[in-house]
Amino acid sequence: MGIFDNDINLKEEYKADDINSLIEIVKKYHDITFVGNGSELHKDLILKNIEDAKFEENNSQTGYSCGLIGFKKYNIGQLVTPDSLLPNYLRKSQAEKKRLEE
Numbered sequence: 001m002g003i004f005d006n007d008i009n010l011k012e013e014y015k016a017d018d019i020n021s022l023i024e025i026v027k028k029y030h031d032i033t034f035v036g037n038g039s040e041l042h043k044d045l046i047l048k049n050i051e052d053a054k055f056e057e058n059n060s061q062t063g064y065s066c067g068l069i070g071f072k073k074y075n076i077g078q079l080v081t082p083d084s085l086l087p088n089y090l091r092k093s094q095a096e097k098k099r100l101e102e
Contacts, residue, residue, distance in 0.1 A: 001038070003029065007076075008069060016090035023049045035059055 001022050003011040011029070015022060019042045026032060027050060034046060035056040046053050073079075092100075 001025075003032075008072060014088065014090055019045060026050060036061065 001015045001017075003026065005011055012025060015025065019038075023046065030052060031054075032050065032052070033054045033056055034043075036059065039046065039055055040059060043055060
């Protein structure tokens with residue numbers, strides 16, 4: 001989970017946790033729009049706990065939507081080199097977990 005303001009600034013550290021723990025974090029914010037497949041999966045629970053929750057109608061993350069975010073960051077001068085773009089894994093992969101068990 002990531003929480004961002006309207007200018008795409010990260011408001012909390014990224015979290016990968018149980019949905020109930022994540023809902024407790026989100027409760028301190030107002031006027032939240034949920035996006036992503038996790039919000040679709042837990043929509044009923046989110047609505048039960050956050051009365052003003054909204055959900056993005058077009059809820060798919062695509063190359064196009066990522067490009068729009070990149071373009072917005074480019075326009076405000078938040079530039080990075082392609083070599084500095086790295087994935088941010090919040091959990092170990094299944095292969096990493098299996099290797100640690102051995």
